[in-house]
Amino acid sequence: MGMDALSVSIGIGIRGVKRTDALRIGFSFGLYQVLMPVVGMVAGGLLGRVNGNLAGYLGFAFLVVLGVYMVILALREKKNKLDISRGIGLAMASMAVSLDALAVGFVLGAMGLPLDWSLLAIGTAAFGMTFVGMEFGKKLGQKVEAGAELWSGIILALTGLGLFWEKISGF
Helix, strand or coil: CCHHHHHHHHHHHCCCCCHHHHHHHHHHHHHHHHHHHHHHHHCCHHHHHHHHHHHHHHHHHHHHHHHHHHHHHHHHCCCCCCCCCHHHHHHHHHHHCCCCCCHHHHHHHHHHHCCCHHHHHHHHHHHHHHHHHHHHHHHHHHHHHHHHHHHHHHHHHHHHHHHHHHHHHHC
């Protein structure tokens, strides 16, 4: 589950992220990764199978839209760019990488796995992957500094498309 967060975090990190922002983003991604399975468990049953698949596709689409939007802003060189380190931008990115975790909640409930330990593991992994991804992206961004904003959006959009392809192709 933390691989979505890792991929997106690399794209965010390319733009350059302060350590405090990285911690906030990591916490938010981890929190959403923990909350979504709980929502999935509550939804449950047959509805879960339908919405679980739909939620994954919505998450992929959301990443693509967010990435394309960032590319457009980078090409227009607007002063008011989407800030994924706080506010609505952070909530949107956190939701995008966590929507497929709804399906995990359905599985946790159906298998009777211990919720507390499962959620602790999920949140910790998502936080760690996010933080590592942003640090890697930050170093990469320093190498490609001129187009970091553009590359950040491209990576987010490609991550969404890649995850979508993985889901439909069964890889």
